[in-house]
Structure formats: structure tokens, C-alpha cells
Amino acid sequence: MEEILRKKARELLESGAVKVVIGWGWNRNRTRTTPVFITSPEDADKLVWNPLCVNNLSVYLTRKFKDIQALGKPAIVAKGCDIKNIVVLITEGQVKREDVFIIGMTCDGVVYRQELWKGELRPEIMPTKCHNCDVRNPFVADFVVGEKSAFTPPEAPTGMVFDKIKEIDNKDASGKWAFWINEFSRCIKCYACRQVCSLCYCERCITEKNMPQWIETSAHPRGNLSWNLTRAMHLVGRCTFCGECERACPVNIPLNLINQKMIQVVKDAFDFRSGYDEKTHPPMIVFNPEDKENFIK
Amino acid sequence: MDKLLRKVNFDKLIGSVVNRGGRFIAPSLDARQVVFKAVKKAEEISFDHILARNSYKEYLFPQTEVIADFTVHKDGIDLQGRDVEPSTTVIFGARPCEAESLSALRAVFTWDFIDEFYTQREDKTVVLTVACTKGDEACFCTTVGLSPESTSGSDVYLKETEGGDYIAKAITDRGRAFIEEHAAAFEDAKDTKTKKLFMPEKIAGIDLARIAERLSKKEHYDDPVWARLTRKCIGCGACTFVCPTCHCFDITDEGMAFGGERRKNWDSCQYDTFTLHASGHNPREFQYKRWRNRFMCKFNIYPDKFSSKGCVGCGRCIRVCPVRLDITEVMEEMSK
Ligand code: SF4
Ligand code: SF4
Ligand code: SF4
Ligand code: SF4
Numbered sequence: 001m002e003e004i005l006r007k008k009a010r011e012l013l014e015s016g017a018v019k020v021v022i023g024w025g026w027n028r029n030r031t032r033t034t035p036v037f038i039t040s041p042e043d044a045d046k047l048v049w050n051p052l053c054v055n056n057l058s059v060y061l062t063r064k065f066k067d068i069q070a071l072g073k074p075a076i077v078a079k080g081c082d083i084k085n086i087v088v089l090i091t092e093g094q095v096k097r098e099d100v101f102i103i104g105m106t107c108d109g110v111v112y113r114q115e116l117w118k119g120e121l122r123p124e125i126m127p128t129k130c131h132n133c134d135v136r137n138p139f140v141a142d143f144v145v146g147e148k149s150a151f152t153p154p155e156a157p158t159g160m161v162f163d164k165i166k167e168i169d170n171k172d173a174s175g176k177w178a179f180w181i182n183e184f185s186r187c188i189k190c191y192a193c194r195q196v197c198s199l200c201y202c203e204r205c206i207t208e209k210n211m212p213q214w215i216e217t218s219a220h221p222r223g224n225l226s227w228n229l230t231r232a233m234h235l236v237g238r239c240t241f242c243g244e245c246e247r248a249c250p251v252n253i254p255l256n257l258i259n260q261k262m263i264q265v266v267k268d269a270f271d272f273r274s275g276y277d278e279k280t281h282p283p284m285i286v287f288n289p290e291d292k293e294n295f296i297k
Numbered sequence: 298m299d300k301l302l303r304k305v306n307f308d309k310l311i312g313s314v315v316n317r318g319g320r321f322i323a324p325s326l327d328a329r330q331v332v333f334k335a336v337k338k339a340e341e342i343s344f345d346h347i348l349a350r351n352s353y354k355e356y357l358f359p360q361t362e363v364i365a366d367f368t369v370h371k372d373g374i375d376l377q378g379r380d381v382e383p384s385t386t387v388i389f390g391a392r393p394c395e396a397e398s399l400s401a402l403r404a405v406f407t408w409d410f411i412d413e414f415y416t417q418r419e420d421k422t423v424v425l426t427v428a429c430t431k432g433d434e435a436c437f438c439t440t441v442g443l444s445p446e447s448t449s450g451s452d453v454y455l456k457e458t459e460g461g462d463y464i465a466k467a468i469t470d471r472g473r474a475f476i477e478e479h480a481a482a483f484e485d486a487k488d489t490k491t492k493k494l495f496m497p498e499k500i501a502g503i504d505l506a507r508i509a510e511r512l513s514k515k516e517h518y519d520d521p522v523w524a525r526l527t528r529k530c531i532g533c534g535a536c537t538f539v540c541p542t543c544h545c546f547d548i549t550d551e552g553m554a555f556g557g558e559r560r561k562n563w564d565s566c567q568y569d570t571f572t573l574h575a576s577g578h579n580p581r582e583f584q585y586k587r588w589r590n591r592f593m594c595k596f597n598i599y600p601d602k603f604s605s606k607g608c609v610g611c612g613r614c615i616r617v618c619p620v621r622l623d624i625t626e627v628m629e630e631m632s633k
Contacts, residue, residue: 033621034621064531065528183328189360190535190538191534192535192619195532195534196531213551218361218560219563223361244619250350250539251328251332251350
């Protein structure tokens with residue numbers, strides 16, 4: 001697959017169809033992958049494809065990266081789950097479909113965190129998203145690399161995140177509150193969760209608005225709660241469960257639980273799953289008289 | 298003479314520190330990773346790991362702290378500064394690299410203003426360093442002139458014995474006084490065999506003198522190498538928060554219309570708003586320029602202005618970075 005990927009990247013750069021290929025490459029010791037920006041055809045061989053390719057590179061398509069946009073039209077190497085984020089960016093008017101060349105990789109899963117890699121992709125080191133993945137075959141792409149995957153996700157979603165959500169759902173209100181206050185107490189307000197997220201593309205995040213200060217920037221219980229709740233709310237109906245925020249969080253706050261729970265709520269309320277169709281607008285930005293209003297009691 | 302600190306005596310040592318009103322900070326497992334935490338019992342301590350995820354700087358320079366209280370009334374504003382009254386802080390399990398970081402923090406917090414919130418705490422801090430018997434590919438202390446054998450910055454330097462106890466050597470007067478004060482937890486050391494230390498391989502292509510030379514010339518600002526190597530940085534700031542020498546903070550007022558607190562909170566040069574001017578102009582408008590600043594801070598400003606190390610080679614920023622931006626790869630390039 002790597003050879004086909006490199007060949008395609010080389011062609012695209014040689015023909016001038018794109019100016020930069022955003023993909024994964026090796027670090028110095030070839031032990032970890034890291035994002036690379038290939039601008040000349042000779043460098044196409046730096047691209048790699050393996051289960052360490054965890055980063056969701058779609059973040060580089062957002063307006064946060066004006067210097068990368070200045071390079072010219074990009075091609076992006078993307079797994080199915082990364083494509084979901086590109087789809088959301090398209091539905092939200094952030095990226096035009098024709099302005100990005102998507103090289104989709106058929107995928108057998110990645111590691112949850114690169115540190116876990118011991119040379120073999122075992123189910124225990126894969127994130128919950130991979131165990132339930134229905135996009136192993138890239139579904140919006142200009143070019144697909146790899147044989148079609150025959151994987152079908154389990155009927156009922158399985159994995160740590162779903163188990164933990166059930167466990168929390170069974171707690172009473174004070175139990176839920178105690179669980180989250182404890183988790184959020186570790187937050188150091190680094191905002192890595194926001195920065196790594198391709199859907200957190202606001203040029204001025206609400207936490208940076210200080211006249212008035214909506215969210216206290218201090219990492220105390222009040223500030224941490226308001227930050228984490230606000231970010232969760234801003235991702236409702238948008239988050240695709242790519243898991244980047246949880247991976248980036250240096251203090252291991254289980255952000256996947258919040259985001260997956262929101263996904264379930266949106267699924268139940270609007271029968272909507274974000275990231276699957278670039279032509280449908282997400283429920284939070286459309287008014288539909290049919291919307292259930294059963295939350296009003 | 299060297300002393301022996303047995304594992305079974307840790308509870309005694311912690312108790313002795315805590316009973317005198319001090320806090321005992323040690324690496325401990327929290328949310329699936331080892332971090333520095335205040336511990337009350339030996340069983341909370343992690344003895345077998347490479348390096349805590351965070352640095353212990355937060356016990357001297359907290360993520361958030363109130364420095365003043367204010368009230369607003371019709372004739373003006375009353376601002377009442379807070380005093381810092383620190384208790385003794387014992388840091389157990391610092392690594393030799395990060396022990397060195399305190400002199401870097403001290404240099405900046407005493408530069409043109411004495412920041413007593415920091416200095417008073419540091420004056421009452423005792424660093425018990427444990428030499429490394431394990432490491433990983435992110436460790437590069439030997440490349441920046443330190444090693445697991447460095448004792449600089451440590452008050453007491455400990456080496457693990459084959460049996461899992463520690464041989465303790467007092468390095469400073471503060472360290473000697475600490476061992477005397479808590480003598481009940483220490484025994485005389487007879488020639489006990491210590492474990493072999495882990496020595497990270499020096500990265501061949503890195504030359505600190507050459508880096509300093511290149512950074513001293515203004516032309517490097519426009520060197521395309523910065524964008525090429527560091528445009529992948531997403532500006533999350535995680536590296537600065539775990540780094541033992543990063544020290545930037547922001548002052549913010551919180552509260553209600555008629556009163557509140559003035560707080561000192563960690564900040565990061567990796568944020569786009571860090572240098573954003575009120576006019577809307579941002580001198581570091583792209584992420585690679587912010588990353589360049591962090592590198593400059595470590596390898597030009599610190600050595601030049603404070604004659605201290607801005608980077609101690611602990612590798613934390615490399616381990617924590619979600620895009621695996623490896624500072625040593627940039628050091629290598631800048632050594633050319
Ligand atoms: S979620 Fe699917 S596409 Fe994404 S890494 Fe896992 S298996 Fe691959
Ligand atoms: S990444 Fe984690 S620690 Fe950082 S702001 Fe987000 S939740 Fe808090
Ligand atoms: S720059 Fe990185 S390696 Fe150097 S002291 Fe800071 S965290 Fe450690
Ligand atoms: S941790 Fe990595 S991505 Fe985050 S600010 Fe530091 S270098 Fe940039």
C-alpha cells in the first residue's frame with residue numbers, strides 16, 4: 001500500500017494537481033509516525049502507512065493553519081474515520097470538496113496510543129472506534145489505496161468506551177457529578193484537546209474571550225468544569241469520535257466518554273450521525289418542525 | 298558518609314516530614330500514568346517507572362494561585378496582595394535532569410523582580426533525586442551536558458540498591474540538614490551494591506555550541522528550516538506544561554462585579570494569543586514562529602541571559618506531543 005500511496009503522491013505533485021501532500025512519515029528512529037508535508041515529488045518516499053498512523057490530519061485543513069493553506073491545494077492522506085471529519089468540515093462550509101484531494105486508505109485499525117506499539121496490532125491496543133468501525137473502506141475519496149476491507153462492525157457497539165458509558169448511565173445524578181468532577185479536577189487547561197481537534201476551528205475560542213471572561217482560565221474546579229462542558233456542548237452533533245482529544249490530553253481525561261455519549265444522544269434525538277454525508281447539514285444548524293421536543297417537560 | 302534509606306522506612310520518612318507540617322511529593326500512579334503527587338503513604342509511591350509525566354514545578358509554581366484580592370467600590374479599587382507562607386516541600390524521585398531545572402526557574406523568577414511566590418517556596422524545598430536505572434528513546438540528558446550521574450540541583454542524590462533500597466548522598470547543606478532532621482528513617486550505609494544506571498546515548502549530530510552560534514544571528518529568523526520542521530505543531534501547549542523549565546504565566550482577574558481574586562495562571566508561548574497585540578497584529582502569526590520562540594528560549598535566551606540550561610533533556614515534550622514533534626530533530630538540524 002505504501003508504494004501505491006507514494007506513487008500517487010509523486011504523480012499529484014509532479015503534475016501540479018496539488019502543491020502539498022499531507023500525510024504521515026517516520027521520526028528519526030523510525031519508531032513513531034509524525035505528520036509530514038510533502039511539497040516536492042522526490043520527497044514522496046517519506047510517506048508511510050502502518051498502524052501507528054493515528055493522527056487525524058484533517059486538522060491541517062482548517063483555518064487555524066494559514067501557513068499550510070498558503071502552500072497551495074492540498075492532498076490529504078486519510079483513514080475512513082479522518083474522512084468523517086473532512087465531511088463535517090465540508091458540511092460546515094470550512095472546506096470545499098473540490099479544494100482538497102483525498103487519498104483514502106483502507107484500514108485495519110490503528111493503535112490507541114503510539115507508545116503501546118510492540119510490533120503487532122492486537123485488539124487490546126486498538127481504540128474503541130476501530131472495533132466498531134464502519135468506514136474501513138474510505139467512503140469519500142478521490143483515490144483509494146488498498147484492498148477492500150471485509151470487516152463488518154458488531155451489531156451492538158462494543159469496547160471500553162461503551163462499557164464505561166453504561167456504567168456511568170447507571171449512576172444517579174450525584175454519582176455522575178462526582179465521577180466527572182473528579183476527572184475534570186486533573187485538567188490543566190492546556191487546551192490540547194481543542195488544538196488537536198479539526199472541528200475546534202474557531203479563530204477565537206470562547207475561552208479566549210475576556211471582555212467579559214466567559215470561561216475562567218484558571219485550572220480550578222469551576223474553570224475546569226466550565227471549560228470541559230462548554231467544549232462538549234460545542235461538539236454536539238459534530239464530533240465524529242475520532243478520539244484525538246483524548247489521545248492528546250496529557251492528564252488522561254476520558255474525553256471519548258463525553259463525546260460518544262453526545263453522539264448517542266444526537267442519534268436518539270435526531271437520528272443523525274455526523275461525518276457520513278457531505279451533503280446533509282448537521283442538526284444543530286437546521287430547524288426541522290419534525291424535531292422531537294420531548295426534552296421539554 | 299552515605300546513608301541507607303530502606304524501602305520499609307519510607308512510611309517513617311513521610312510521617313516525619315508530614316508531622317513537621319511539610320508535604321511529601323513523589324511519583325504516583327494517577328489516571329493510568331505516573332505523575333508527581335502529594336503522598337501520605339509509601340504504598341502510593343511509584344518506584345518503578347522512567348519519569349513522571351509532568352515535572353514537579355507545579356509544587357513551586359502552581360498552575361493557578363491567588364496573588365491578590367480586590368474589591369471595587371464607588372471611590373476606587375482596593376487591591377490587597379496575598380502573602381505566601383509555604384510549608385517545607387520534599388520532592389522525592391526527581392530525576393537528575395530535572396533537578397537541574399530549579400536553577401533555570403530561579404534565574405527567571407529573580408531576574409528583574411523577585412517573585413516571592415516562587416522563591417519562598419523554593420527556599421523551603423528539598424530535592425531528593427533518584428538516579429535513573431531505566432530510560433527510553435526520548436531521554437537525551439547526555440546530549441545537553443547532563444547525565445544520570447549529575448548531582449547539580451539535587452539536595453540528596455539517591456541510587457537504588459540491588460535489593461530495592463536507596464543509598465543517599467547529601468549534596469547540599471539543605472540535604473545534610475534534611476537527613477539529620479529525619480535521621481530515624483536513615484541508617485548507615487555499608488558497601489551495598491547499587492544497580493547499573495541507564496545512560497542515554499549522546500545524539501551524535503547535535504552540537505550545542507553550534508546551535509547557540511546559529512541562534513545568535515538574526516538571519517535565522519527567516520530560515521525556511523523552521524517552517525519545514527515545525528509547521529506540524531498544533532499549538533497545544535502540552536510541551537510547555539510538562540516542561541520543567543517552562544515558566545510563562547498570565548495574570549487574570551476573576552470574580553463578580555464588586556470583588557474577586559487576581560490569579561497567576563500558567564500560560565504558554567505556543568498559544569496564538571500569547572503575543573497577540575490589542576491592535577490585532579501578531580508578531581508570531583504562524584505556529585512555526587511560536588515554536589521557534591520556544592526553541593530560542595531554551596537554547597539562546599536562557600544560556601545567554603541567565604547562563605543556565607533552558608533544556609535539561611528530560612524528553613517530556615517529545616513524549617507528550619500529539620504530533621510527535623521531537624526537539625532533538627530540530628537541534629540536529631540547527632547544529633548543521
Ligand atoms: S476507526 Fe476505522 S478507519 Fe479509523 S483507524 Fe480505526 S479501523 Fe481505521
Ligand atoms: S487536553 Fe485535557 S488537560 Fe488539556 S485542556 Fe483539554 S481536558 Fe484539560
Ligand atoms: S524542552 Fe523538552 S526535553 Fe527540554 S527540559 Fe523541556 S520538556 Fe525536557
Ligand atoms: S506538544 Fe507538540 S503540538 Fe503541542 S505545542 Fe508542543 S510541539 Fe506543538
